[in-house]
Amino acid sequence: MQQSTQRSAQRSAPPADPWPAPRFHDAVDAVVSLPGSKSLANRALVLAAISDGPSVVRRALRSRDTLLMAAGLTALGATIDTSGVDWAVTPGAFTSDVTIDCGLAGTVMRFVPPVAGLSSGTVAFDGDPHMRSRPIGEVLLALRALGVDVRDDARGSLPFAVHGTGSVRGGTVVIDASASSQFVSALLLAGARFDEGVDVRHDGKPVPSLPHIDMTVAVLRENGVDVDDSEANRWAVAPGRVEAVDRTIEPDLSNAAPFLALAAVTGGSVTVRDWPTSTTQPGDELRSILALMGCAVDRTAEGLRVTGPDRLTGVDLDLHDVGELTPAVAALCALADGPSHLRGVAHIRGHETDRLAALATELGALGAGVDEHPDGLTIRPAPLRGGVFHTYADHRMAHAGVIIGAAVDGVLVEDVATTSKTFPDFAGFWSALV
Ligand SMILES: O=C(O)C1=C[C@@H](OP(=O)(O)O)[C@@H](O)[C@H](O)C1
Numbered sequence: 001m002q003q004s005t006q007r008s009a010q011r012s013a014p015p016a017d018p019w020p021a022p023r024f025h026d027a028v029d030a031v032v033s034l035p036g037s038k039s040l041a042n043r044a045l046v047l048a049a050i051s052d053g054p055s056v057v058r059r060a061l062r063s064r065d066t067l068l069m070a071a072g073l074t075a076l077g078a079t080i081d082t083s084g085v086d087w088a089v090t091p092g093a094f095t096s097d098v099t100i101d102c103g104l105a106g107t108v109m110r111f112v113p114p115v116a117g118l119s120s121g122t123v124a125f126d127g128d129p130h131m132r133s134r135p136i137g138e139v140l141l142a143l144r145a146l147g148v149d150v151r152d153d154a155r156g157s158l159p160f161a162v163h164g165t166g167s168v169r170g171g172t173v174v175i176d177a178s179a180s181s182q183f184v185s186a187l188l189l190a191g192a193r194f195d196e197g198v199d200v201r202h203d204g205k206p207v208p209s210l211p212h213i214d215m216t217v218a219v220l221r222e223n224g225v226d227v228d229d230s231e232a233n234r235w236a237v238a239p240g241r242v243e244a245v246d247r248t249i250e251p252d253l254s255n256a257a258p259f260l261a262l263a264a265v266t267g268g269s270v271t272v273r274d275w276p277t278s279t280t281q282p283g284d285e286l287r288s289i290l291a292l293m294g295c296a297v298d299r300t301a302e303g304l305r306v307t308g309p310d311r312l313t314g315v316d317l318d319l320h321d322v323g324e325l326t327p328a329v330a331a332l333c334a335l336a337d338g339p340s341h342l343r344g345v346a347h348i349r350g351h352e353t354d355r356l357a358a359l360a361t362e363l364g365a366l367g368a369g370v371d372e373h374p375d376g377l378t379i380r381p382a383p384l385r386g387g388v389f390h391t392y393a394d395h396r397m398a399h400a401g402v403i404i405g406a407a408v409d410g411v412l413v414e415d416v417a418t419t420s421k422t423f424p425d426f427a428g429f430w431s432a433l434v
Pocket residue numbers: 038039040106107179180181182185208209212323324347
């Protein structure tokens with residue numbers, strides 16, 4: 001029987017820890033409405049806070065990362081009403097001395113400091129313990145080169161403080177963004193409000209997650225900002241106003257990965273409602289990845305439907321552009337009928353945890369053959385057994401764990417609540433599909 005799941009608020013009791021991942025013995029048949037995109041929501045919030053009028057972020061995602069972003073921008077001086085489904089944002093004067101908690105949100109740690117440069121107060125940044133080892137140094141160097149006084153303990157990481165003067169000179173800056181596309185997005189998002197705008201050039205190994213920079217460019221243009229991205233590895237934002245934001249947030253297509261994977265591993269069918277026909281979200285790439293693994297992928301009147309095959313095919317994939325999909329894809333590879341090679345994702349060692357090491361350890365502990373390479377994984381499926389799947393405070397490791405648990409008896413996912421980073425009540429939502 002087809003199950004339709006539409007949940008919007010945190011309403012379940014806190015999940016057990018470790019959490020027995022639901023085992024799906026039958027082919028799933030479900031239609032789901034997923035919460036909004038973290039990447040789109042946090043870009044919209046930043047632009048709204050530095051825009052020239054009252055804004056609204058519709059169907060905002062209510063998750064740890066977006067609430068941290070809202071709290072950070074509110075601390076700076078914006079007014080953000082997060083009480084409803086649509087969040088009203090009113091820009092304000094940025095004048096206070098404040099401390100901003102980045103949690104484990106890359107978008108908060110990278111996107112807010114350039115905005116803080118526009119404040120006349122001192123803005124201190126810190127976050128979760130692991131956040132102190134996620135890369136940010138290139139953004140701090142860039143801000144200094146653009147005229148911002150940034151003080152840290154010389155390690156180029158959290159904690160640091162931006163001593164704003166109320167304006168940022170801006171201009172041209174060369175950075176090495178090979179560790180994260182968010183370095184570039186951060187400078188572009190605030191760049192129109194710098195006196196000279198900003199001209200960012202990348203010099204280094206290829207920038208990962210380039211579609212996320214394209215997303216940044218697209219949302220800037222939607223809000224009236226003039227961006228020149230006609231040359232590879234160079235993005236120039238002209239100085240000017242940012243128009244008020246009125247944007248409906250699309251469902252998070254990267255967070256669709258475990259749900260579509262559920263169809264893939266059970267040989268069933270999952271439809272994600274409201275899958276956009278055109279999008280800047282890199283998660284849209286799931287359509288081709290799942291098709292390569294043998295799934296049928298089609299659009300229906302309701303959304304995007306994935307139907308799993310009898311047996312999943314192993315794949316050889318370069319995930320450089322879509323690194324955040326790696327944990328879910330790796331879990332699928334461990335359940336495929338042949339070996340897979342995932343490449344091009346050295347940078348995900350700097351994500352919420354070292355995802356390559358974590359995946360190799362956790363999939364390996366359940367019986368998969370996994371070789372860890374500097375930039376990827378080779379995964380050789382083998383009969384898997386139950387056990388505790390550790391998540392290292394990483395929401396996408398939890399997604400990998402529940403995918404394995406759907407197909408293997410006795411998998412317990414440690415700290416499944418870490419999924420609240422980008423998905424409210426993930427465990428309740430997932431359980432409702434059994
Ligand atoms: O700009 C964004 O919203 C994101 C960019 C990517 O970061 P990296 O370039 O660090 O991979 C992605 O992995 C992350 O989940 C979200």
